[in-house]
Amino acid sequence: MLMNFRIFTVNHQKISSLHMNNMCCCKIIASLKRLKPNIPVGRNYGSLPGLIENDIKSLRSIINPPIAKIRNIGIMAHIDAGKTTTTERILYYSGYTRSLGDVDDGDTVTDFMAQERERGITIQSAAVTFDWKGYRINLIDTPGHVDFTLEVERCLRVLDGAVAVFDASAGVEAQTLTVWRQADKHKIPRICFLNKMDKTGASFNYSVETIREKLKAKPLLLQLPIGEAKTFRGVVDVVSKEKLIWNPNSDDGKDFERKPLLEMNDPELLKKTIEARNTLIEQVADLDDEFAGFVLEEFSENFDSLPAEKLQTAIHRVTLAQTAVPVLCGSALKNKGVQPLLDAITMYLPSPEERNYEFLQWYKDDLCALAFKVLHDKQRGPLVFMRIYSGTIKSQLAIHNINGNCTERISRLLLPFADQHIEIPSLTAGNIALTVGLKRTVTGDTIVSSKSSALAAARRAKREGEKDRKNREVETLLLAGVEVPEPVFFCTIEPPSVAKQPDLDHALKCLQREDPSLKVRLDPDSGQTVLCGMGELHIEIIHDRIKREYGLDTYLGPLQVAYRETILSAVRVTDTLDKTLGDKQHLVTVDLEVKPTQSSSVTPVIEYAEDISEDILKTSQEAIENGIHMACLQGPLLGSPVQDVTVTLHSLITHPGTSTTMISACVSRCIQKALKKADKQVLEPLMNLEVTVTREYLSPVLADLAQRRGNIQEIQTRQDNRVVIGFVPLAEIMGYSTVLRTLTSGSATFALELSTYQAMNPQDQRTLLNQRSGSTKVF
Numbered sequence: 001m002l003m004n005f006r007i008f009t010v011n012h013q014k015i016s017s018l019h020m021n022n023m024c025c026c027k028i029i030a031s032l033k034r035l036k037p038n039i040p041v042g043r044n045y046g047s048l049p050g051l052i053e054n055d056i057k058s059l060r061s062i063i064n065p066p067i068a069k070i071r072n073i074g075i076m077a078h079i080d081a082g083k084t085t086t087t088e089r090i091l092y093y094s095g096y097t098r099s100l101g102d103v104d105d106g107d108t109v110t111d112f113m114a115q116e117r118e119r120g121i122t123i124q125s126a127a128v129t130f131d132w133k134g135y136r137i138n139l140i141d142t143p144g145h146v147d148f149t150l151e152v153e154r155c156l157r158v159l160d161g162a163v164a165v166f167d168a169s170a171g172v173e174a175q176t177l178t179v180w181r182q183a184d185k186h187k188i189p190r191i192c193f194l195n196k197m198d199k200t201g202a203s204f205n206y207s208v209e210t211i212r213e214k215l216k217a218k219p220l221l222l223q224l225p226i227g228e229a230k231t232f233r234g235v236v237d238v239v240s241k242e243k244l245i246w247n248p249n250s251d252d253g254k255d256f257e258r259k260p261l262l263e264m265n266d267p268e269l270l271k272k273t274i275e276a277r278n279t280l281i282e283q284v285a286d287l288d289d290e291f292a293g294f295v296l297e298e299f300s301e302n303f304d305s306l307p308a309e310k311l312q313t314a315i316h317r318v319t320l321a322q323t324a325v326p327v328l329c330g331s332a333l334k335n336k337g338v339q340p341l342l343d344a345i346t347m348y349l350p351s352p353e354e355r356n357y358e359f360l361q362w363y364k365d366d367l368c369a370l371a372f373k374v375l376h377d378k379q380r381g382p383l384v385f386m387r388i389y390s391g392t393i394k395s396q397l398a399i400h401n402i403n404g405n406c407t408e409r410i411s412r413l414l415l416p417f418a419d420q421h422i423e424i425p426s427l428t429a430g431n432i433a434l435t436v437g438l439k440r441t442v443t444g445d446t447i448v449s450s451k452s453s454a455l456a457a458a459r460r461a462k463r464e465g466e467k468d469r470k471n472r473e474v475e476t477l478l479l480a481g482v483e484v485p486e487p488v489f490f491c492t493i494e495p496p497s498v499a500k501q502p503d504l505d506h507a508l509k510c511l512q513r514e515d516p517s518l519k520v521r522l523d524p525d526s527g528q529t530v531l532c533g534m535g536e537l538h539i540e541i542i543h544d545r546i547k548r549e550y551g552l553d554t555y556l557g558p559l560q561v562a563y564r565e566t567i568l569s570a571v572r573v574t575d576t577l578d579k580t581l582g583d584k585q586h587l588v589t590v591d592l593e594v595k596p597t598q599s600s601s602v603t604p605v606i607e608y609a610e611d612i613s614e615d616i617l618k619t620s621q622e623a624i625e626n627g628i629h630m631a632c633l634q635g636p637l638l639g640s641p642v643q644d645v646t647v648t649l650h651s652l653i654t655h656p657g658t659s660t661t662m663i664s665a666c667v668s669r670c671i672q673k674a675l676k677k678a679d680k681q682v683l684e685p686l687m688n689l690e691v692t693v694t695r696e697y698l699s700p701v702l703a704d705l706a707q708r709r710g711n712i713q714e715i716q717t718r719q720d721n722r723v724v725i726g727f728v729p730l731a732e733i734m735g736y737s738t739v740l741r742t743l744t745s746g747s748a749t750f751a752l753e754l755s756t757y758q759a760m761n762p763q764d765q766r767t768l769l770n771q772r773s774g775s776t777k778v779f
């Protein structure tokens, strides 16, 4: 559905037509109606609420605002901490939506995929653009479920700042640690928002303590809560010594009062605030020399009269330097504390030009952008989300994809508004754009204006890289794409009929472009298609999307754990392949050795003996290494990838005219022979497990984990809860959410993350191999 709009001028550029485009609105309204017949579809996704009549003014600044006024922000957190609810409030207060969405009712803007609405979780991140007090905020909602950490990572790398949302009754949780580490890796300045201050058990002090202890971060308390749990009413702004109280009769939290704290009205609160402010000033002065000098010169005797703006500027610098994190609090659900959070985003998090992206010097004013997300739209084909680092993106522009080494054309350029998009002619550095027409670009690709500009940048980078090791790291981070973790689960997938196999292949190809953590392979024995994913939920969602988005009712085989194999002894083997094809003889003799090594990787270490000549390497190295990699993909015990292996090639003799395919085949067969002869071991995925459970259910949870070969490391006390931390083999924890729900009447939560691959004990290994072979044979 396209609606043409009147002609108007934006930033001196004439936009001949402005298309309001409602990509998935029909689907969403339909799914809302189907899911919750009594939800008023009052959000009216079909008509871009408010935007058309009232916010054209805002659109003027949407297109290419000054870079200093842009904030590219992500929200990250543990599952269920309240990211989506906080995002909804942000969108509402910024005037972007007209009514408050509710995760529990399934009508939020950013969770626009039907599954997300049903499950109340965020799976795919959606970028949303809006304005707040003259600032342009591009907000990317990131998922919290551990199965989707790749989504989080992919989004983090394009952010200039992030808000970490915490459940104030739980403080730092397992997944918070993971995303915090990811943000550290990408050096992203953060602010913390202690959400759910209204919840029973909420504790500001406890949460701050966990930030200090578990995240090893220095919290800067910019606010203090007024009341906690049921009594939570508002916050004190420590910097300005004001109290912010929300009107209890206001339905949407828009009505709140900001008043200076006065001795006669709030003596206790004022005293506490002054103490907190003095501590804050000392902390910031310790971390920022410029501010320390200023304080010493003018205010060493009287912190009280230090102007709030000076303190704010110093907090901004400290946040940017990531030597401390500002902490705010509130309750998104009860509509308290979100407007000050928005102020803090604009005040403390950096603009794109403040981030020190060193690679920018290689591109200067040339285009450099990163494709961080691909979505498939039935009508328009692939939509690629891009972060523009330098230069300008225009519609009808030909771009060069460095990773794909290809050139293609952008047909149209859109501004992303969750599931709604606005067509624009061009977009400059610092912004997030959505492009139509790029068919070969996948998530993680770097986009530049031309091949020659890429080469020029590479030359500069090389020169710089030689001078400075740090630059090389930045280059690797930016240009190497997203690190995709190995999938831990797999299952077969079948189309409803053989005739539908091409449709299934197409669907899987599209889904893989969107989601690099989904792997698809063909089982060489059965010829079946195999899906490999990051968790049960991940595979379930893919199955669901194939049905909903591609209309295919597929059958999933039983979910299986992705084991690995290794060898425990060294073996040397010789093999000869002698084949005549037509009138050509292919003759290869290979002599090689496999031996165990400690690399924790499925990529074999490859060594060449001294006898291997330069000539052989020149003509056959690629074929040899292909053969080695192929053979190591399927171990002799379970057909699983083989890890921790070093392969040494001692000799390779070929008859003239032997094809490289035959060399690969012979090397591969020789390795398989060697692996079969060696002492073998199955490795199973071992998961870090964290279960949060009330005291009364602790014993049944522990007893159950003992039966699952769980290894408990620690039981922590968190308020009234106990947090069980340990390891458990993945095979034992399938379907755990249902079991845990039953055991604890739904009161416990858990988080799982791959720790490592560990050797199975002989008895468990025997049982597994017998199960797989359907026999009682002893290996």
Ligand SMILES: Nc1nc2c(ncn2[C@@H]2O[C@H](COP(=O)(O)OP(=O)(O)OP(=O)(O)O)[C@@H](O)[C@H]2O)c(=O)[nH]1
Pocket: 077, 078, 079, 080, 081, 082, 083, 084, 085, 086, 103, 104, 120, 121, 122, 123, 143, 144, 145, 195, 196, 197, 198, 199, 330, 331, 332, 333, 334
């Ligand atoms: N008491 C209370 N509950 C909240 C608050 N914010 C969110 N919730 C509830 O917490 C649950 C999770 O909220 P979401 O906003 O979906 O959390 P999320 O972090 O986006 O969850 P994922 O997308 O699944 O990671 C929902 O039931 C919300 O209603 C809050 O401030 N106070």
